[in-house]
Amino acid sequence: MSLHKGSSQEADADARLRSLALNPFFGEANPVGGMTGAPPRHRLPDGPLPPATAYQLVHDELMLDGNARLNLATFVTTWMEPQAAVLMAECRDKNMIDKDEYPRTAELERRCVAMLADLWHAPDRDAAVGCSTTGSSEACMLAGMALKRRWAKRPANAARYPSREARPNLVMGINVQVCWEKFCNFWEVEARQVPMAGDRFHLDPQAAAELCDENTIGVVAVLGSTYDGSYEPVAELCAALDALQERTGLDIPVHVDGASGAMVAPFLDPDLEWDFRLPRVASINTSGHKYGLVYPGVGWALWRSAEELPEELVFRVNYLGGEMPTFALNFSRPGAQVVAQYYTFLRLGREGYRAVQQASRNVARGLAERIEALGDFRLLTRGDQLPVFAFTTAPDVTAYDVFDVSRRLRERGWLVPAYTFPAHREDLSVLRVVCRNGFSADLAGLLLSELRRLLPELRAQRGPVRPDPAQATAFHH
Numbered sequence: 001m002s003l004h005k006g007s008s009q010e011a012d013a014d015a016r017l018r019s020l021a022l023n024p025f026f027g028e029a030n031p032v033g034g035m036t037g038a039p040p041r042h043r044l045p046d047g048p049l050p051p052a053t054a055y056q057l058v059h060d061e062l063m064l065d066g067n068a069r070l071n072l073a074t075f076v077t078t079w080m081e082p083q084a085a086v087l088m089a090e091c092r093d094k095n096m097i098d099k100d101e102y103p104r105t106a107e108l109e110r111r112c113v114a115m116l117a118d119l120w121h122a123p124d125r126d127a128a129v130g131c132s133t134t135g136s137s138e139a140c141m142l143a144g145m146a147l148k149r150r151w152a153k154r155p156a157n158a159a160r161y162p163s164r165e166a167r168p169n170l171v172m173g174i175n176v177q178v179c180w181e182k183f184c185n186f187w188e189v190e191a192r193q194v195p196m197a198g199d200r201f202h203l204d205p206q207a208a209a210e211l212c213d214e215n216t217i218g219v220v221a222v223l224g225s226t227y228d229g230s231y232e233p234v235a236e237l238c239a240a241l242d243a244l245q246e247r248t249g250l251d252i253p254v255h256v257d258g259a260s261g262a263m264v265a266p267f268l269d270p271d272l273e274w275d276f277r278l279p280r281v282a283s284i285n286t287s288g289h290k291y292g293l294v295y296p297g298v299g300w301a302l303w304r305s306a307e308e309l310p311e312e313l314v315f316r317v318n319y320l321g322g323e324m325p326t327f328a329l330n331f332s333r334p335g336a337q338v339v340a341q342y343y344t345f346l347r348l349g350r351e352g353y354r355a356v357q358q359a360s361r362n363v364a365r366g367l368a369e370r371i372e373a374l375g376d377f378r379l380l381t382r383g384d385q386l387p388v389f390a391f392t393t394a395p396d397v398t399a400y401d402v403f404d405v406s407r408r409l410r411e412r413g414w415l416v417p418a419y420t421f422p423a424h425r426e427d428l429s430v431l432r433v434v435c436r437n438g439f440s441a442d443l444a445g446l447l448l449s450e451l452r453r454l455l456p457e458l459r460a461q462r463g464p465v466r467p468d469p470a471q472a473t474a475f476h477h
């Protein structure tokens with residue numbers, strides 16, 4: 001959650017002092033009576049409001065949020081079927097941690113883990129362990145903690161950690177999602193990042209292996225990259241680490257951050273080996289609320305077997321008079337999202353997921369091609385891995401830049417983020433389009449028409465309207 005500083009951050013300085021505005025119509029029985037008690041903005045009101053008034057005030061303020069369906073910045077699900085919404089409403093009062101009180105919800109969570117273990121080819125599906133989380137960030141924290149604890153417990157490290165010489169590190173591409181920087185910061189692990197180089201926008205397996213040493217707790221491979229939707233080469237990374245082990249004896253596990261791709265590749269790229277088929281892959285996470293097709297927030301973390309998840313990290317909660325092992329950062333957590341995940345698994349099955357993801361990939365590929373055909377843009381990716389593509393302006397385009405495109409599209413309700421790439425490719429700024437279930441070919445056609453309509457005006461600019469440099473990189477992946 002954002003860290004807020006009381007009322008000082010209210011953008012409109014005058015608004016800080018004003019109370020919320022009431023409309024006479026908000027008063028139920030006596031309209032004018034409803035006008036007397038305008039509630040303050042940044043202080044808990046002294047008394048209650050009628051529910052209709054409170055509802056209307058909140059509802060009206062939220063009208064200024066963007067339209068989630070037109071938000072092409074997010075990977076997170078913005079449309080579910082009405083039946084899923086009904087189930088979620090039915091379960092909104094269930095706390096996931098109350099396993100004893102809600103044993104069927106607990107059972108649905110267990111079944112989801114079993115389904116994912118099967119989908120991701122755990123060699124022994126009964127031995128795989130896993131849990132639901134609030135999203136991939138929590139799942140990555142858990143997976144990172146397991147890697148760190150396993151490393152610390154190795155006989156060679158138990159004697160030296162903690163000490164100056166034994167500072168654990170985690171190897172990853174510089175393109176990782178911010179959750180990995182958080183993990184390293186919060187759990188005091190050095191982040192060793194493989195930089196981008198030329199037109200390689202994600203991790204290079206050889207370079208990653210070269211960064212490993214006796215303090216490396218693991219290597220993170222991303223399927224696929226938040227920056228451009230490309231899959232990192234997990235099998236090649238495992239091969240490079242096999243070679244490293246042969247040369248040096250270092251046995252480095254791999255965690256696959258499949259926040260998006262772990263729910264795309266199994267259906268669209270079944271022959272791609274990126275999961276537990278690779279013996280070096282110790283754990284995998286995904287966001288149920290991304291291509292798992294559930295409203296936020298639910299994620300999943302799975303380990304190949306109990307051996308990859310040190311027992312002392314597991315806590316036990318009451319369950320039907322016994323104990324159920326749990327591994328989580330939160331205690332209380334909504335059960336509705338887990339129920340919705342089970343519903344979606346049941347509803348779609350493998351074939352249904354394949355059809356939905358294929359439709360998104362078709363939209364991404366088609367839209368990418370048509371944007372390329374406009375002539376003003378160069379594609380970095382084409383939507384043929386994640387249904388996501390990134391593009392920049394062609395070298396001869398000097399009248400405007402990607403930030404202008406993003407700003408102008410926003411005027412028409414489309415949220416298409418523009419951002420600058422990290423170290424070694426800071427020269428490159430791109431736009432990114434995430435195609436999700438619900439972003440249909442028809443909507444993609446409307447976006448393209450909008451872009452076409454804007455081009456003459458953009459081409460007529462005398463140069464890019466430079467944004468505040470801080471804004472240019474403020475988009476978080």
Ligand SMILES: Cc1ncc(COP(=O)(O)O)c(C=O)c1O
Nearest residue numbers: 135136137177226257259287477
């Ligand atoms: C590769 C990757 N990892 C982790 C995350 C964080 O996921 P969540 O938003 O579910 O916490 C994201 C989010 O976009 C991501 O793309």
